[in-house]
Amino acid sequence: xxxxxxxxxxxxxxxxxxxxxxxxxxxxxxxxxxxxxxxxxxxxxxxxxxxxxxxxxxxxxxxxxxxxxxxxxxxxxxxxxxxxxxxxxxxxxxxxxxxxxxxxxxxxxxxxxxxxxxxxxxxxxxxxxxxxxxxxxxxxxxxxxxxxxxxxxxxxxxxxxxxxxxxxxxxxxxxxxxxxxxxxxxxxxxxxxxxxxxxxxxxxxxxxxxxxxxxxxxxxxxxxxxxxxxxxxxxxxxxxxxxxxxxxxxxxxxxxxxxxxxxxxxxxxxxxxxxxxxxxxxxx
Amino acid sequence: xxxxxxxxxxxxxxxxxxxxxxxxxxxxxxxxxxxxxxxxxxxxxxxxxxxxxxxxxxxxxxxxxxxxxxxxxxxxxxxxxxxxxxxxxxxxxxxxxxxxxxxxxxxxxxxxxxxxxxxxxxxxxxxxxxxxxxxxxxxxxxxxxxxxxxxxxxxxxxxxxxxxxxxxxxxxxxxxxxxxxxxxxxxxxxxxxxxxxxxxxxxxxxxxxxxxxxxxxxxxxxxxxxxxxxxxxxxxxxxxxxxxxxxxxxxx
Numbered sequence: 001x002x003x004x005x006x007x008x009x010x011x012x013x014x015x016x017x018x019x020x021x022x023x024x025x026x027x028x029x030x031x032x033x034x035x036x037x038x039x040x041x042x043x044x045x046x047x048x049x050x051x052x053x054x055x056x057x058x059x060x061x062x063x064x065x066x067x068x069x070x071x072x073x074x075x076x077x078x079x080x081x082x083x084x085x086x087x088x089x090x091x092x093x094x095x096x097x098x099x100x101x102x103x104x105x106x107x108x109x110x111x112x113x114x115x116x117x118x119x120x121x122x123x124x125x126x127x128x129x130x131x132x133x134x135x136x137x138x139x140x141x142x143x144x145x146x147x148x149x150x151x152x153x154x155x156x157x158x159x160x161x162x163x164x165x166x167x168x169x170x171x172x173x174x175x176x177x178x179x180x181x182x183x184x185x186x187x188x189x190x191x192x193x194x195x196x197x198x199x200x201x202x203x204x205x206x207x208x209x210x211x212x213x214x215x216x217x218x219x220x221x222x223x224x225x226x227x228x229x230x231x232x233x234x235x236x237x238x239x240x241x242x243x244x245x246x247x248x249x250x251x252x253x254x255x256x257x258x259x260x261x262x263x264x265x266x267x268x269x270x271x272x273x274x275x276x277x278x279x280x281x282x283x284x
Numbered sequence: 285x286x287x288x289x290x291x292x293x294x295x296x297x298x299x300x301x302x303x304x305x306x307x308x309x310x311x312x313x314x315x316x317x318x319x320x321x322x323x324x325x326x327x328x329x330x331x332x333x334x335x336x337x338x339x340x341x342x343x344x345x346x347x348x349x350x351x352x353x354x355x356x357x358x359x360x361x362x363x364x365x366x367x368x369x370x371x372x373x374x375x376x377x378x379x380x381x382x383x384x385x386x387x388x389x390x391x392x393x394x395x396x397x398x399x400x401x402x403x404x405x406x407x408x409x410x411x412x413x414x415x416x417x418x419x420x421x422x423x424x425x426x427x428x429x430x431x432x433x434x435x436x437x438x439x440x441x442x443x444x445x446x447x448x449x450x451x452x453x454x455x456x457x458x459x460x461x462x463x464x465x466x467x468x469x470x471x472x473x474x475x476x477x478x479x480x481x482x483x484x485x486x487x488x489x490x491x492x493x494x495x496x497x498x499x500x501x502x503x504x505x506x507x508x509x510x511x512x513x514x515x516x517x518x519x520x521x522x523x524x525x526x527x528x529x530x531x532x533x534x535x536x
Contacts, residue, residue: 132501132502161417162414162415164444164445164467164530165413165420165445165447165469165471165528166445166467166468166469166471166501166502166503166528167501167502168417168420169469169471169473169499169501169528170499170501170502172495173495173496173499173501176495176496177496179496180496192416193416193417193418195417215416215418216418217417217418217421219417219418219421220474221421221473221474221495222472222475222494222495222496223474223475223476223494223495224475242474242475243424243425243428243473243474243475243524244425244428244429244431244432244474244524247421247422247425249384249418249419249421249422249425250384250418250419250422251418272495272496274421276417276418276421278416
């Protein structure tokens with residue numbers, strides 16, 4: 001079970017139409033089975049009028065292949081989402097009501113705020129200037145999990161790794177904070193990248209879902225890390241990873257005999273170490 | 285360095301800095317490319333960057349021929365490679381697996397500057413801060429290597445972000461070109477930095493910047509009275525510290 005936090009920036013969602021969509025939407029008769037999400041509007045993310053272009057190379061999608069189906073999510077929140085006017089959209093968006101929207105509300109538009117408030121989503125203004133919207137949203141998520149006594153394995157964050165460089169770095173900073181906020185793994189996914197901060201100790205990562213891209217990487221963002229790995233093409237043999245000396249980027253998985261599954265990747269580190277990996281999008 | 289330095293001078297058509305240009309394999313901003321290309325004394329592509337250049341200069345390719353293309357050539361397409369080879373651009377295969385195409389391209393650039401005895405103020409890199417997260421981090425790693433490769437400032441620009449690694453010591457950054465975006469940032473990638481700043485809205489007062497404790501993101505410039513120019517930003521750091529700032533695109 002996991003909880004989902006969404007960022008507003010540069011978020012692309014475009015599902016391939018499935019039979020459920022066609023059946024449900026045939027009544028509304030606007031053929032909106034897929035839609036582009038664009039970051040071009042001020043306020044954050046806009047759902048553009050549904051595209052009729054079904055080619056997947058113009059509709060990159062991140063969310064769909066990774067989530068079994070939206071209805072399986074136990075709870076999720078969306079930080080900022082603005083909607084264009086489209087008669088068909090309410091059919092889709094009524095399935096996407098966040099449990100809460102939090103932040104200092106300097107990005108959400110009045111229209112979007114009113115829409116979600118009207119639908120009963122909680123709006124939680126968090127004015128703390130020293131913490132980012134992401135950190136505050138995560139804090140609320142953890143509190144909700146506690147209050148509702150939910151059994152959760154992972155907190156997944158959508159967005160946060162592209163756009164302004166300082167915001168990418170701020171997302172990584174939130175992962176650092178998360179290490180002292182919760183035992184739950186907190187990971188970030190955007191487009192074809194996943195980021196996960198390994199706390200000091202031993203880790204064993206299964207990389208056999210079939211969704212793994214070619215590359216992976218160990219990045220000592222906060223400082224030097226004494227590192228041992230197995231399962232990578234270029235392993236670290238009790239070496240120090242450190243900016244200016246050695247950073248492991250464009251690494252990949254240890255090759256396996258045809259038909260054999262990949263071995264897990266093991267990582268031992270003495271300091272928090274950022275693991276990053278590619279996600280297959282459209283099989284590439 | 286103690287003198288004032290203007291990070292965005294390179295994007296000002298009237299800017300005074302003499303620059304060399306390295307292009308990395310990312311979608312190119314046409315405006316940035318045109319301004320930088322026209323000012324650059326040397327221009328180079330790292331591997332697949334040649335594909336980007338080839339595509340974006342369609343119809344005008346002869347005006348945008350790089351001095352050299354370097355890398356392990358696993359990204360450049362055969363068609364693009366043949367095109368530029370045919371036009372006399374040098375193709376320099378650099379097979380070193382331990383260094384990235386960017387680092388190798390920078391090394392060649394520095395060698396060319398030396399050999400040709402060029403007077404250069406700044407090396408500008410286009411691309412490298414978006415796409416795969418590990419490649420963004422690899423670009424930052426190249427900036428670290430650059431500190432020991434050259435005294436010249438090496439900076440990276442992609443879309444609306446600029447990144448520049450401040451070496452230990454004092455820095456004075458002019459932020460008055462009119463091209464500065466709203467935000468700026470000091471990011472202690474690589475380890476803790478004892479930091480003092482002036483000229484920012486939220487200054488560091490001899491504080492330690494460190495992931496997990498304090499990172500300065502979404503900062504901005506000290507407000508000034510209407511009509512008055514911004515004061516320079518000064519930064520003192522004891523370790524390499526990544527400065528990042530927004531660039532105005534189309535006035536926003």
